[in-house]
Amino acid sequence: MATILAIISCCWFWNIEPSFPAADTSFVEEYAFGNFQRATRLFIDQQGAIFVVDRDENTISCFRHRIDQSISVGGYGWSSTTFDQPTGVASDGVNVYVSDYGNHRIQRFDRSFNYISSLSTRDTTMSAARFGYPLGVGLSGQGDLFVLDGENLRVLKFSLPTNYNLTFGNLEREDASIHQPQKMVVTSTGTVYIAEPNHILSYDAFGSFLGSIGDGNCTNLVGCCVTEESIVAASADRVWFFNAKGEFIGQYSVRNFMAETKIQEITDVAFYGGQLYLLCPDKIHVFKIVIP
Numbered sequence: 001m002a003t004i005l006a007i008i009s010c011c012w013f014w015n016i017e018p019s020f021p022a023a024d025t026s027f028v029e030e031y032a033f034g035n036f037q038r039a040t041r042l043f044i045d046q047q048g049a050i051f052v053v054d055r056d057e058n059t060i061s062c063f064r065h066r067i068d069q070s071i072s073v074g075g076y077g078w079s080s081t082t083f084d085q086p087t088g089v090a091s092d093g094v095n096v097y098v099s100d101y102g103n104h105r106i107q108r109f110d111r112s113f114n115y116i117s118s119l120s121t122r123d124t125t126m127s128a129a130r131f132g133y134p135l136g137v138g139l140s141g142q143g144d145l146f147v148l149d150g151e152n153l154r155v156l157k158f159s160l161p162t163n164y165n166l167t168f169g170n171l172e173r174e175d176a177s178i179h180q181p182q183k184m185v186v187t188s189t190g191t192v193y194i195a196e197p198n199h200i201l202s203y204d205a206f207g208s209f210l211g212s213i214g215d216g217n218c219t220n221l222v223g224c225c226v227t228e229e230s231i232v233a234a235s236a237d238r239v240w241f242f243n244a245k246g247e248f249i250g251q252y253s254v255r256n257f258m259a260e261t262k263i264q265e266i267t268d269v270a271f272y273g274g275q276l277y278l279l280c281p282d283k284i285h286v287f288k289i290v291i292p
Contacts, residue, residue, distance in 0.1 A: 088136035138186025168207025
């Protein structure tokens with residue numbers, strides 16, 4: 001079964017096929033790092049660079065080679081290198097894009113956080129291309145830019161650099177429409193996932209609705225992440241696992257996670273290199289998953 005845990009078995013238990021979910025699966029903290037005021041979003045690019053949005057500080061931090069060293073950009077404001085409540089970040093390893101909620105724009109930087117350009121369409125006469133109060137940003141492997149439009153509850157797709165392509169997510173079908181978006185994730189193939197409180201909506205790169213994941217399983221979601229083999233979702237105190245088809249695998253309370261300090265609240269989640277990353281308001285906890 002191709003799941004997140006198949007990857008983990010390759011990392012730690014070569015040639016051993018784990019039985020999952022299992023009641024005695026363990027989540028063991030390997031380390032924790034960071035010193036944030038109110039971290040709300042976590043993104044790890046394909047090179048392993050870790051990006052964190054600190055909402056209260058209005059900053060984006062990046063950890064690349066060492067967890068005790070980071071670079072950052074931001075502070076409150078409306079200049080090219082400041083933000084009014086950043087809500088999301090995405091990177092292709094060369095460029096970094098930040099959704100700047102209060103300034104109604106997407107800011108583009110190079111990997112050293114030098115400013116490159118800005119995308120803002122709220123005042124355009126083309127209604128389909130307008131976005132305001134962006135709640136997230138994502139990139140496909142083809143170089144397409146996706147913006148989660150908080151003002152109109154939809155997703156806009158741009159062909160880089162700033163060419164408007166299409167709008168989706170505001171469908172007439174109630175079950176296929178965006179209502180309470182919490183986070184957007186875009187895969188390399190351009191599949192878009194929108195985490196809402198009780199499920200995850202998915203759309204293909206052309207805006208067609210693919211389905212809903214987690215109905216009847218998830219509650220109060222704050223974030224999610226997607227790999228080629230799996231989907232991981234989190235609430236403030238719980239983590240859910242699904243396979244690539246969106247089929248439920250298991251759920252775990254953070255009360256059972258083995259960490260040096262108690263995890264008070266999860267604000268986002270990521271999975272990279274066989275490790276589970278839980279973002280909390282003040283730091284990132286990194287866990288190894290041990291399968292009996």
